[in-house]
Amino acid sequence: MHNIDSDSEDELPAGWEEKSTQDGNVYYVNTVSKKTQLTHPRTGRKKVIPFELPFGWSKSVDAEGKTIYIQRETGNRTYVDPRLAFAKEAKEHVHDFRQRFDGSSTAFQVLHGVDLSGKYALVTGSNSGIGYETAKSLARHGCSVLLANRNMEATQQAIKRIVKETNASEDDLKSIYLDLASLQSVRKCALAVKALFSDHLDMLILNAGVFGLPYTETEDNIETTCQVNHLSHMYFAILLEPLLKKGSRVIFVSSESHRFASLKNVFLLQNLALPRDSYSSMMAYNNSKFYNIVTAKVLSEEWRAKGVTVNAVHPGNMVFTNLSKSWWLYRLAFLLVRPFTKSLQQAAATTIYAATAGELDDVTGLYFNNCFYCEENFLARDQNLAHELFAISLKMIADRMNTDYIQRYINKYTYICNV
Template sequence: MSRITTPFTRESTAAEVLAGVDLTGRRAVVTGGASGIGVETARALAAAGAEVTLAVRNLEAGEKVAADIIATTGSKGLYVAPLELADRASVRAFATNWQGPLHILVNNAGVMAEPLNRTPEGWEHQFATNHLGHFGLALGLHPALAAAGDARIVSVSSSAHQRAGVDFDDIHFDRRPYDPWLAYGQSKSANVLFAVEAAKRWAPDGIITNALMPGGIRSALQRHIDEEDPALKATFESYPWKSTEQGAATSALLAGSPLIDGVTGRYFEDVNEAERTVVPGLSGVAEHALDPEAAYRLWELSLDLIAE
């Protein structure tokens, strides 16, 4: 299985990746579309002609972003809908209210390295938001994705997946000491494992599913991080940050580019498929994130959790 490469680089923007691509008639959902790379992912899809729904926690912020995207793209197909990924009722309501086919689902929203926080079910909040919420959303929207005939699911992960695989013995940190970065890494590995398993299960429906690392982008995602912490300061000052437009480029590729037609179950970064050689914290995909047995096990466990 040869590695997928494109003409684009880490400096490419979402707009450049979709330049000349016509997505007219295609319908997209972008979770977390009111901030960070979600905004620029939605903007690039809208500029290419797609109808885009921003699935957001803050409707007021979503409406402002939608107005801005309409002003910059001329799109007449921008919508905003409420979604709280850590709330199973909210996820179910979004999926239930969706009407008609869905061609593109960008699972973009997330939380990073937050203090220990639990949902009413007792689930660790980063795993609940970053993985279980998106898993339930994709499951609920599966009929709409299948109806499209050639849908794409984009799972936004992170190089932080390298920090931790899924600890099936204690996913929710009920017994082990809580570590915000291990919890984040676990949730980001889960994002890749979801793509691996969905690619297998949903291939007969014409659905392709890939995961990605957007790169480091300064955004509200880092709100729980003390950048003055001596253990982090040097790293943050030397990190090769991207602009928001560059950070959305790989999402745009996987969501709308014909360059990845038929490509599924893979992990991308810098607008190309990632190498299997890992540069810690920067690049490459860890083997534990592509493990088919772990992907199957996580899917079955996730089904049980959201059905409780």
């Protein structure tokens, strides 16, 4: 059985076989000389495999006392350890991993053989589009998913569709009300989530977003795109910090649009939202996606010591979703490019990869596109700038909300940035 990562370099020379030990090590046997070794005979690298069997597999012993592996869904039997298909090179450095998937990969492909039973995830903006595909893909592999949305009727319909399409248990799919245009709603939702998941949250996927809105303000008197896409998600993540334990992953769904952000007057006005008199719906979106990335950077620093990883992702260019519903011209543009864009399953792949891939254990503070990390806008790599933007965000929240849950951050960052 070949490694799903395999390329020509990984192919074994003639006469060699790849085998496994029960504790998750890979070794190699030369069938001619009977020599065994722990390193790949071509690459010289060591590999490890998961301790547990892949999702859907079990093992037994045949009449001759040999271990046999059984695929429960198909009934297929094999003497080859199916874990070998998921062998990974042992990493010398946390960022030492190769690309396994690309822009054409689907979320289901990323999750092939992955068992998420016993895992808990929360996905915002999950009653349609990429968020729905993300929730569906996680549930299909045994994850308990909390769908956090504003439209509860649509969310219940989404849950029914997921159960129908995946045979997931309806008991593992729950809904919760979250209106990102209201900081008060964000706070109430976070308190309710902490009551539901009193122990831990394995995946926090901040996916919801708006695009192409005319200038409007929320009940908090903040421009809507800035608050929904950035400020409320940042506040939500901080409020849920007590649920994030070692191994938890936080994913901010950003966009390549962050590369076109403009920070003009942000520091002068101490306000991340574009003012009415110079408002551009596209620039508001670009800026909000930039803020997603720098927020992920700052929180990755804050939570690194406790073993919580925080990364940002780009799902795909012009993915056809209802994100474009705000203006007929955007709907037309998305319709015209639809034949050339990713499917929703492909668009959800990078989020799923960042949330579940084994090789990303302890990988934090990165930006992923097409299921692999890439360099973000150079401004997003400026730590001082990130801290300053984070401080302004905190001030915007503190001006409107009780600061009990964010006081630690306010004390640290407003002092650093003199906000």
